[in-house]
Amino acid sequence: MIKPIYILNGPNLNRLGKREPKFYGSTTLGEIKNSCNELGQSAGISIVFKQTNLEGELVSWVQEASDAASALIINAAAYTHTSVALLDALQMLEIPSIEVHLSNPAAREAFRQVNYVSPAVKSGVFGFGAIGYDMALTSIIKTLKQAN
Ligand code: DQA
Numbered sequence: 001m002i003k004p005i006y007i008l009n010g011p012n013l014n015r016l017g018k019r020e021p022k023f024y025g026s027t028t029l030g031e032i033k034n035s036c037n038e039l040g041q042s043a044g045i046s047i048v049f050k051q052t053n054l055e056g057e058l059v060s061w062v063q064e065a066s067d068a069a070s071a072l073i074i075n076a077a078a079y080t081h082t083s084v085a086l087l088d089a090l091q092m093l094e095i096p097s098i099e100v101h102l103s104n105p106a107a108r109e110a111f112r113q114v115n116y117v118s119p120a121v122k123s124g125v126f127g128f129g130a131i132g133y134d135m136a137l138t139s140i141i142k143t144l145k146q147a148n
Helices: 029-043 055-066 077-081 086-092 133-145
Strands: 005-009 047-051 071-075 096-100 123-126
Touching: 005 029, 005 055, 005 133, 029 047, 029 086, 029 133, 047 096, 055 071, 071 133, 123 133
Parallel strands: 005 047, 005 071, 071 096, 096 123
Antiparallel strands: none
């Protein structure tokens, strides 16, 4: 029995659909969640999908994932560029983790090129919009199925 895959989302991602569509597209977080649940269901793996605007809550969920999850997908949003606490939590993880961004932060402002998540994750999907979540989840599911 494969444990759930955690998909964690940071600040302002609850506003997707309305928020700066030129960077983030028009798909809502609810639609992304539905798509992830469908992929999980067809693989027989449950998905825990959460969003918070609070840094400490995101850190606590990463800690929770280390016990409760088989893998982690994270879009830490702005905390990607600021949070040493998040980096420390991710570095404790022993499960595979993937970073997702709707936009490609490396192609944007200089402050978005600072990244405290990338050094602690296995891989990343950047710039594919909402499809990036499906890409990350499909890769993680295949990785888990190969290992189990
Ligand atoms: C983002 C990129 C971040 O730089 C930004 O702060 C976000 C969204 C993305 O998904 O493209 O909130 O993580």
